[in-house]
Amino acid sequence: DEVLYNRDLINNKLRDMLDRDTDQWGVKVERVEIKEVDPIGAVKSAMTEQTSAERERRAAILRADGEKRAAILSAEGLRQSMILEAEGERQSKILRAEGDRQSRILVAQGEAQGLRIVAVGSRALDKRSITVLSLDALKKMAEGESTKIVLPFEISSLIKQSARFLGATEEQMEETETLLELSDDILGDMPGKEDAISSAQEILKDIEKIEKSDVKMISKEKSDPNE
Known part of the structure; x- marks a missing residue:
């Protein structure tokens, strides 16, 4: 794992070791970099499998994260849709109730006017x-x-x-x-x-x-x- 993912750490350690060994000859090692690692067959096969597994893991994480985000967006969209539908139903009920109230008021006013007319017509004689x-x-x-x-x-x-x-x-x-x-x-x-x-x-x-x-x-x- 360190060979694959911690090359900077290995480079620094090699630089320090080489700098100490060459210091007695007046040589200063400034930088060391590993260009390529060529392990033996079994190790190389294990490293390849590990690298492939790591890539698959990261791909699965990315897929899961994408699915999660997609599910969240879908749920949010469904929630907003339900809210809008409920709000529309509420407004519809309010309008129907208001219309029914106005209708009842007009009917009651008509009945009241009719009763007034009847009352005036049937008022007791003086x-x-x-x-x-x-x-x-x-x-x-x-x-x-x-x-x-x-x-x-x-x-x-x-x-x-x-x-x-x-x-x-x-x-x-x-x-x-x-x-x-x-x-x-x-x-x-x-x-x-x-x-x-x-x-x-x-x-x-x-x-x-x-x-x-x-x-x-x-x-x-x-x-x-x-x-």
Whole structure:
């Protein structure tokens, strides 16, 4: 092995030995180099085999290192490919989820708007609307051909509600109720058709008079704002 791979060491040792032996004659050996080694047959064959084995070993190392690097590069490429594929799948899921969320939001908004429209359409009538509808219903009932009329509400309650609609205060309604004695125990039996028609017409006439009076007062206030 030293002959094959450590020729520099052998050259230095030979130079030192020759320098010592030739020093007594005044000769200085500066450099020694082995050009060729020619061992006997068996040694030469062993050296050749060893050299061949060493070359094969180095070639195997190089091949293994190349295969290792190739495997690393292949694995790295596969890893990057899987990462890119997973990232693409994640982005795809995010986009699908976002689209589904937007779709649900739009559907919910549509349902909410529909509910608002239904709520507005089915909103409970205020007292004024109920009063007007009650008076109109009473008028239509009075125009019928029946000899008896069954009222689904109390006349006193309707009159009170009409008074509130026309701006009457609670005190005024109490005074009116006292004067007219509109309590349930005094009203007695249910009025007949003619009485109901007459009462309804009188109520409607009173309402029209009060409305006209209110309109005149409002017109007067507009024409003379300083008063």
